[in-house]
Amino acid sequence: MSTSTERASERPVSPDPAAEGPRRAVLPALGLALAPALALTLVLALGFWSVAFAPSGSQVAAWWPAAGVSAALLALSPPRSWAALALSLVVVTSAANIAAGRPVLVAVCFGVANATEAVVVAWALGAARARPALRTAADMRRLVVASVLGGLAIGLLASLTVTLLEDGELLVTWGRVLASHVAGVLVVLPVALLLLPGASVGIRWREWRGSSATTLEAAALVGVALGVVAVVFSPGQERPLVYLCLPFLVLVAMRLPPWAVSLEILAIAVLVNVLTHEGGGPFVEAGTLAPETSAALVQSFLVVCVMVAMPLVLALEQRRETLTDLRRSGGDLQVERDFTAAVLDSTDSLIVVVDQAGRIVRANAAVERVRGLTLARLVGSAYDEALLMPGAAAHYRRTLVSGDGPDGVQHQVWRSPSGHARAVTATHRPLHRDDPTGPMVITGHDVTEQVETQGLLRSILDATTATAVIGTDTEGLITFFNAGAEAMVGFTSLEMVGRASPAVFHLESEIVERALELGVAPGFEVFVHEVRRTGVPERRDWTYCRSDGTTLVVSLTVSARTDVDGTIHGFLGIAADVTERRRAEESLRTALEHERLAVARLHELDRIKTDFVSSTSHELRTPLTSVLGFSQLLATEAVGPVNPRQLALLGRIEKSGRRLLDLVENLLTLASLESGELDLRKAALDLREVVVIALETLEESLRGRDLTLDLDLGAAPVGVWGDQEQLERTVSNLLSNAIKFTTDGGRIEVALTHDGDQARLRVSDTGMGIPLDEQDRLFSRFFRASSATVAAVPGTGLGLSIVHAIVEAHGGSIEVTSAPDEGTTFVVHLPTES
Template sequence: MTVPVLGRPRWWVSAFLAHVGIFVLGATAVRFAPPGSTVAVWWPAGGLAVSFALATGRSARAWIFIAGVVVSSGLANAYAGRPPLVAACFGFANAAETAVVHGLLTRERRRPTLASMDDLWRLLAATLAGALVFGLLAGLTVRLGLGGPFLATVYAVAASHAAAVLVFAPLGIAARSARGRRPSLEAVVQWVGVVGVTAWVFGAGQSLPLAFLPIPLLVWGALRLSLRTVAVQLLLVGVLAVVLTSLGGGPFAGAATLTGIRPETVGALTQAFLATAAVTTLALAVAATQRRTALGDLRSEVELTGVVLDTAASLIVVVGGEGRIERLNATAARLLGRPEPALVGRLAADVFPVADREAVASRMSRIAEGAVPLGEEQDWHVEGLGVRRIVWTNSYLTDGQGRRTHLVKTGVDVTDERASRAFIETVLEAATATVIVGLDLEGRITLFNPGAENVLGHRAEDVVGHHDWTLLHDWSQVEGHAAELGIEPGLDVLVHRVREGASADTRDWAYVRRDGQRRTVSLTVSGIRGDGGHLTGYLAVGEDVTHRRQAEVALQVALERERQAVEELTELDRTKSDFVSSVSHELRTPLASVLGYSEMLEDGAAGPLTDRQLELVARVDRNGRRLLSLIEDLLFNSRIESGRLDLATLRCDLRPVLTQAWHAVESVTQERDLARELDLPASPLWVEGDPAALERMAMNLLTNAVKFTPDGGRVALAARRGDGDVRLVVSDSGIGIERAEHERVFARFYRTSVANERAIQGSGLGLSIVRAIVEGHGGSVDVESEPDAGATFTVILPAADLEMRADPTSGMDSDEPATKSRFAPYGEVQNQSETRDGPD
């Protein structure tokens, strides 16, 4: 659909100039009308209007231009002296003629062309229809407005307008065609001949027999030049003929002078000349254009055919009736090892690298008799490639009488294909442990490899083409699956997912061997599809997994037994933990009584004691407190194992907690030759935690540091606030820990190899309790140590709100010491030579 662009300045200027031309040509034609005639003998203004409208195409602009023809043509008639009403009617008639021609040539949204004889006939029909419309309207106008004859006017103006449209319209149609190349010498000579001969023929004093002399020159241009050039020459000849005839020159005006015929007859003769020249020239131009187009298409088709032949993967050889090669493609020439020109014209039997040349020569010499079969195979011995197997498809070309004239051989090299087929067959034969079965759409077996024979126990010759695939299955299993799917037992049970569009379906199937044994096969069924994507069959590939499935069942049974054993062990461990907890509770009460009485004895409640007695009572107290600490560790560990580590968290300052833990071991460190370093900041270290649990965590770390550091060493405790956390560091210069044991030291009851070697006593629970307390507060603990290089334990705890300096519920302030631990007091740590605990 053409979208009008009404605002394009270039078109408006062209349309204005066209209307000016219509006005000038119309006024001139009326002025030069023969004396006593009511109409002009030629109306170039009408031809110009039609030509411009056709050049515009089918759009709103064309109809705007046609509407303007009423004005420009009417003004031309009025300027030439006709009454206003008559001038307006003539203007309307000219516009009606233009509209009819334009509408007929642009029907169905098509742009007018002159590419075929149908287009020419369409132009002639439209021209005749437009001329008749104008003739009828002009005849009525002359009869009613000027009192002139109706029929004579119709005849005269219809002929004059038809001639004008035939001369002008081709230029409008060819206006959008491609411009020709640069004029050749032939074109220049033809142009000079057309213009010169036309001017000479229609000059003064020429006789009537010379009237049609310009037409052969127009025919020359029609056969050799472009349609645009022909249209321009036709218009130029028409203008020269009319103008010179109007001025009294040319054979038609000369004949009128000699014979005294009327001026209207001179006009009719001129119009007949123009119509003859236009029809003859245009018909030959269209035919020549069609011929050039057809030759171009044929040349392109020949070139395309050559390209297709040369790029085809198949061998194509055209052999003449005498057995000689007349054409072959690049593939055949490449396989023959010579270029095409060196092979064309030679006998095919001499060129083809076959063993039996005489048989080939005999068949090729009798092509006219149809001696060559339509299908054949040949072995070509090609140098460098060995023997190539060529499969030929032959066809004959015949003449009009049905005689065979040529043989077209189309060959395919199937050597690699046969090798591939042989390779596939070898693979199928070698797959002796894999089931490979081919099925058609009905479920009949088409392929049964040796692997299927070995696994399923049937011979291929007994089942291929005879047995239904489902007969090899355990039928009860097939029926069970069919009931689950809601379908009838049969092939659909095996392939229903593939038929629904799945690429493959894998599952286990039970098969019954020929000897009655049951085998479990993991089978994958996939579809075999043709070129159009439709199913042509099925391929089943399976593996015997009978022993594997039995092993899996046995493994599942073993796993179930192991699971039950784990549950029993878990229950035993829970019973053990409950026993330890119960015993620890039972031991704590009498132990507390022992410690109480020992304190009373030390205080002299039973009378004064000697130094030796005081020393013995002190030992009882110290070892009792060690035993009480061990019981507390066991109880704490029991709570950890049972998941009942209840922490009474509150906002507290960590400094008093650490100070309390430091003082708890201070008496022991004072008796030892150890350097002690306590580094706490001046500002509070706020955390959300259980002060008693945190104190126990710090005491366990400090106790280990003192226990594993010989005299002369160093023990340090430091705490700092980090980026959103609080860091507690306990370090020593003791015996250290192997790097491989860093993670294991936090396990329950674990003792390092160095502790075992040096017989340092301990329960192995201290560090596991440290980790449980730290992780219970959302923190982490880590160790860095090397043998004989000391150990550094770093605890990271989440920091509390920095703006809170004290929690009113905690009973602690940053300026006061922490409250006493809820845990029982730890026993004093003895000299390393007296008490040797293991690593906690």
């Protein structure tokens, strides 16, 4: 990193006092152009935009221009304010992430990472010592190093955040974040460094007037460059033409001042990102690349644009300023030539000057590096023989013989030192505007890596065997048929391309049916009619007929391929085999239907059972009542005397009859509860009276038993709103269980209390108790505890289920506490009368 003294020596003296003044002079100008509040607002808006338009399913944004704004905010502010500004960046960036839908913890971690990146970039630019600038090649190197260091820092922090909090992949996320943030800094920060530090409108106008281009020519160059970018990245454009953008960008860099070039690159960046997000451009080829991979390629392209244009324009601007100073100081033409040679040798662009015969007169150092020959060996050689591959040289000579001449942009194949081919885009222009047949200046750029990337994308598309990708023209003639389509339908690309329509391998009955729905003629139009009408891709299932006669179900998405003006010039169909998935879905639907019918049948059986129980119970109750009545009548000797043995038998008949009648009543109550027809006749009750009546009905059960009954009903009434008959049944069932399951010598306690808006009835016994693992089934119908079964205590297992249902019907609850040989306690909670 250079010191402030070294940096000052690298720059020409600026006529603008604010440009070289002390650091505090920056802030007044910055207050007009990029005040902290405005910058933070811009960071918030750009951050939200980047997260909101991130690729679907991606954990990181495709492009982060807010990184450049954040770095500019710190780099152009006094170091004493960095801490406060960094904290503000944490808050603003976190807010942008949260507003865009990210979790709070992840958003805060990303906010810290973004602020860290801004601090690293500002520090690496040397902003802690002196105001950074962008005027020389050394400044450009510092900018590149700073952006890479900042990208590495945020890449590490962001990838750790994604890995730890969102189960992402560390290295993959690091690479994607590095690309998006390096591109964001390299695109946005030059605009701030060139436009913000105190330059007035008048100074910018003088810079514009001092450039090589007239106003009209500059506007044309900018418009053409943006137009080429829009065409190359337009939706539906699949040709590998990304390298076409670079020559026009070089022309802009050669003709306009640095600040204008920086704005041009920023506009290109916005345009490329927006069009790529909309599915356009060569980096989104037929949907075969993951959105994150496409985004990384786009950011790499933007970095290439910056590295191509900015060093060149800075070198030319430095040359112009130096020549101006030399002329003022009496410099001669030889100095200018030497300086021009030094500038040309410092650029990565390939620059060759040839005479009228096509022989090389001058070449810069970049040509020597790419070709591997010294300038001494190149000068005097024929351009095509010395630099081009044999086949490319023959083509180049043919263009010369035809009389057209090598004008405009050409795609040439240069020869590397090892003999391998290098792809170069070259622009030919006359050295003197008034002599188009004289010496030519050939400006080129090595785009081998971009061409190889395009070839790789094409190879990936051709290697996609699980998905069919089929392109057609507007009339349905197939123009592209990938390997996945060949594998799917069994026809080869040679059989289909230029010879057939996709309708060939579709089920004819489906085409006819769809044509009737749309009101169109059967044929290719059924696939694209809705796409033509709405402009929106259409997805639906179709049946493909393979060449061997078998069929398969595919999910086909059809979209339109359009020109820049929106004119449709073809269609693209992407199909995936979903045969097994659809079979599984149909099987699942069938299984669910069977399940539904089974559940309905079970409900019907349950209803029939409930009706049967109810009907049978009603039929049993009438004769049982007669049996009990006649038994009591005989026992009173109203129809004649009975002896003691007969009286005992009548007592047994009555006792058994009452047990059977209780069972019938329980069954009727249970049937009413299950059918939802239990009619609760609620009224205001004193719960003490309910307990007393229930005890009176159980006097016969207590007669002859050695049990201690403790009754604590309290002195004050306990009012509830309920059905007296059903509540009596509840208390009777609880007391009956306590009597049955408590051996002689035991104790039964009944306590009634009032607690706020709840009445609490507690029934405890010292009986045999209930095993702990059976208590969760205690209120189930027909369940009997194992202890009761072993002790042969009679019962049906219905009493507690009825108690539970009645209590719940009154808005109450019931609890049980029990242990084997330690007794059982039931506590009933009922709402008091309101």
